Amino acid sequence: MRTLTYYVATTLDGFIAGPDGGDPSASDGFFNVTPDYLEHIVAHYPETLPAPARAALGVTAPGTRFDTVVEGRRSYQIGLDAGITDAYPHLRHYVFSRSLAESPDAAVEVVSTDPAAKVRELKAEEGKGIWLVGGGELAGALYPEIDELVLKVNPVVVGAGIPLFAGKTEADPRAFTLTGHTVLSSGVAFLTYGRA
Structure with a gap:
């Protein structure tokens, strides 16, 4: 069974983007992309x-x-705004959207159905x-399907923005165990x- 990993950069106070939803690692963002950060990502x-x-x-x-990447419509839009229709051509790429009628790239599949059901389908397949x-x-919609968290915790607080899990309206505690740092x-x- 394949696993779903939420691998994401976050602030100390749990935000993955600012209130405007823009790219926090861009030149005007609040994540500082340092040489050691890039070296770690390239290596691992x-x-x-x-x-x-x-x-x-x-x-x-x-x-x-x-071997597969899934993302929401707003995350995908960051690439589109930069003129990139498929930021991950080396991976199977799925974008979950109810507003995007068709994919701007033949290699990117737009999914308008239930994200959790689609991810369960993907998990049942062979692969990485x-x-x-x-x-x-x-992430909020896929909350019960997440098997692993890899949090790139940046030493910054922003006070407001898009949280790790947006759109959740009720508590549903899930325990995780630290397996590496x-x-x-x-x-x-x-x-x-x-x-x-």
Whole structure:
């Protein structure tokens, strides 16, 4: 059975983007992309780098963790706004949207049905893991399906924005166990948790 991993950058106060939903790692964002951060991702999560970053860094490694990426419409829009219709051509790419009538890229499948049902289908297939890139609303919809969290905790607080799990209206506690951690000299902590 494949696993769904929510691998995402977050602030100390639990936000994955600012209130406007823009890219927090952009030049005007609040996540500082440092050399040690990039080195860690290239060494351990090369498949999570978007195609332009992979090309710029000379990354050709297919990666060992994920062969599929799922994301919400707003996260996908960040790439579209940059002129990128498929940021992850090296992965099977699914975008969950009720408003996007058709995919702007033949390699990206738009799914308008229940995200949890689709992810359960994907989990039943053979292959590597499934990466939930974001956003917060999709993470909220997939909350019961998440098997692993890999949180890239950045040493910054922002006070408001899009939380790790948006759109949830009631509490549903789930226990996770810390299975790995790496703290970089820049202060970013990679924390890995498996569902208990």
